[in-house]
Amino acid sequence: MEGQEFVDGWIRGQILGEGAYGEVQLLLNKSTGEAVAMKVIELGKLGVDQMVKKEVCIHRRLNHQNIVKCFGSRQEANKHYIFLEYASGGELFDRIEPDVGMDEWQAQKYFKQLLNGVEYMHSQGIAHRDLKPENLLLDNHDNLKISDFGMATIFRFRGQERPLEKRCGTLPYLAPEVMLRTYLAEPADIWACGIILVAMLAGELPWDQPTADCPEFVAWKDRKWHTLSPWTKIDTVVLSLVQRLLLPLPKSRAKIPEIKGHRWMQKKFSRNMVGVIRPAIQVTPPRPTKRLCSDVDLPSPEHVSTRLCQSQPETRIVCAVDTDCDDSPNADVVSFSQPAQFEDLLLSSQLHSTQSTTTSQNVYQKLVRRMTRFFVKLSCEQSIKLLLSALGDHGWSCKATTRQVTVTCVDKRKMPLTFKVNVLDMDGQTLLDFRLSKGCGLEFKKCFLKIKESLEEVVEKGPVTWPIAIATNTVP
Known part of the structure; x- marks a missing residue:
């Protein structure tokens, strides 16, 4: 598939990620050097068609600097293509050193950006439900972007909020109430943010799952964690914030305005730039010149003049408020990351060439x-x-x-x-x-x-x- 033309002027690049029902590829405009991530989903399996429509519907409602942009979608035969902003800086987890974490100032920067994106999502009545470092990408300016809305759902519609019932997400990041009963959307996402903050600061996860048969979680719940890892690795000021984020009772858990007002969030760090990973190379934001997808009113901060859409019409997707995802605590639905940086675009096909490396370079050749x-x-x-x-x-x-x-x-x-x-x-x-x-x-x-x-x-x-x-x- 790599190197093949997708539509006129656009070719398929490297495969970036894989999932239960498809994969993510880079799509390249060979004339302009533009790049987008293309999620390719195999249809036909029970429930997949509806899940894909729901994901596109939800993702297209979001337009924020800390959320990966969805440029639209198209369907052909048994495949559905979703076109996404390509985050050239890779995944957040690649910046986390195992058992070490990252510098506090860096964790604070990414955590603030994560909160901004989550706060915006919640203001739109949308819960992500699978927040984790693998689903947090970085752009070429080292800014965090929330991705993967395959498990997202609408929890507030026309001012009416509903409790959620479906258990979905990734076990170490799930809030305890998700494992037990109906739960509220916002506190569950806040809990996941707290686990992400621990991972950034300590380079490890605090427990395998938040249940009564997990000793590490029981120790946290019973306040017997003071001599245990990862808590001994975390400074007391930020640890006081973590305690507010990971309160087992969701009604007591900190809300985003409270989190933003915490003294650690207000702390001014002296940034020692030694060891800081520089951002990936500059990538031209998508300004597509060919029609790739069917959406007719696609918003874009770059004011895209010619959209990613196809000539044939597609029925507009209407999202049902009560639609939810698979009833599984570890549901592997249609959710992919972009676990790569920009050199992955055409890496495999380029590296076996016998041509001279003095060939005129372009953005794909670095x-x-x-x-x-x-x-x-x-x-x-x-x-x-x-x-x-x-x-x-x-x-x-x-x-x-x-x-x-x-x-x-x-x-x-x-x-x-x-x-x-x-x-x-x-x-x-x-x-x-x-x-x-x-x-x-x-x-x-x-x-x-x-x-x-x-x-x-x-x-x-x-x-x-x-x-x-x-x-x-x-x-x-």
Whole structure:
């Protein structure tokens, strides 16, 4: 599929993410250099058609600087395409060091942006219900963007608020009331924000699930957590905020105005820029010149003059207020992330070209810094052989092709974890590029560090921080 023309002037780029019913691809305009993320969903399975329509309906109602923009959708045969803003800075979890976290000033910055996006969503009567670092993306200016509205729902309509019943989301981020009974939308999202803040500050999650059979959660609920991790890693000022966010009783939980007024949120940090990850390369915001989707009144802050739409009409989607998602605490519905940075657009097809790297560059031909990759002192063939040996030592299942290894395992919570390792020839050097496909981002990074340690003898020292020209034979 990669490199194939989607419609006139637009071609498919790298696959960025996968889900139960489809995948996310980059869609590129070969004339203008514009890029959008295209969610491709396979229709036909029970309930999928309605879920997709609901997701598009909800996402298109949102227009905020801290929410990934939805440019519209189109349907062809058994596939539904949703066109989204491409966040070139990758996922928030890639900025979180396992068991360490990130600097407080950085966590405060991202948390403020997360709250702004959630506050706006709630003002529109929409609950996200699957907030986690994997669903929080970063743009080229390092600003946070909320993504993945596959589990979102409308909880307030024409001033009337309804309680929610369906259990959906990701277990470590679920509020305790979601596991037990009907719940209110806003406190449940606030709880997830609190778990995200803990992950940013400590590099770990506080518990596997907020239930009575989870000792870590019981210790928190019974106020017997003072000597336990991750709480011992967190400064007392911000810990007082976390306590307000993670109150088990939803009616007592802090509301967004209270959170914004907390002294930690008002604190002025002296930003030590050492170790700060620079943003990804600049990406031109979408100004589509070809019609890709069916929406006829698509809003855009860039005042898009020619919209992403197709010539044939499509029935407008009307959202039913009482429509909800699958009744499962870990529902893997139509929800995808964009676990990549901008170099992933056409990476695989470009790297095997034998053309000179002095070829005239464009925005697709750069490699920028990312934490989950490193060079090795071996050929591609030798690297795959050694990588498979290291994966076998860890007892992980893997499947190898000529230039890619897919790894399947379970994390400490016994939840599925899948990631891919692309083995790439970079102008005579071999790069191992790791990307999460499914599962917890923090657990993925722990696996990455274990593999890197296993290959320590052949790992080239120093981070991958320099830009590199890559000859392309895909984009004219």
